[in-house]
């Protein structure tokens with residue numbers, strides 16, 4: 377797949393406003409501020425395709441991007457951000473839950489976690505849920521540029537060990553949108 381040609385399609389408040397449920401979707405999930413939108417931009421080699429922000433909670437809608445006809449990348453709203461008003465949070469967590477449960481064309485989930493604090497409760501729930509639903513999961517440890525090489529490999533090893541529990545549906549990589557570490561592995565996995 378040529379990710380460079382990816383184009384914005386639509387922003388949907390819930391699945392009823394999304395394109396028809398056919399083809400293939402790969403979604404990017406993770407805590408607010410984990411680096412989902414930045415990873416999507418790195419993958420598609422476009423600086424401003426998905427909106428990024430240093431303020432957590434930037435992505436509040438389900439953002440749909442067309443790679444080619446019938447192949448889409450989905451930038452999901454982040455979870456676990458306390459400072460969003462409860463009403464807003466409930467609404468978007470509901471849309472997220474519904475997307476994950478009902479979307480037939482969803483084939484793979486990239487679950488992004490800040491390498492400095494991975495596998496929080498909600499991350500584990502997300503991975504566990506995805507595995508139970510039969511999805512392929514790529515745990516992507518983001519902002520790897522924030523750690524030294526040795527700290528990075530230590531963390532990768534630790535998270536890989538924790539994920540053995542899930543079996544071979546889950547893979548773990550380190551990644552940096554800033555330095556482009558792990559981009560080839562992300563690309564390869566999404567391509568499968």
Ligand code: GTP
Pocket residue numbers: 406407408409410411412413414415427428429430431432433434435436453454455518519520521522551552553554555
């Ligand atoms: P929400 O949409 O709010 O859930 O956030 P998000 O997960 O989409 O995160 P986003 O991509 O907007 O990035 C959040 C912040 O982290 C921004 O300030 C980014 O510049 C920064 N960031 C993202 N990826 C990296 C990375 O690989 N390295 C470093 N150093 N910073 C990063």
Ligand code: MG
Pocket residue numbers: 412413414427428434435451
């Ligand atoms: Mg975002």
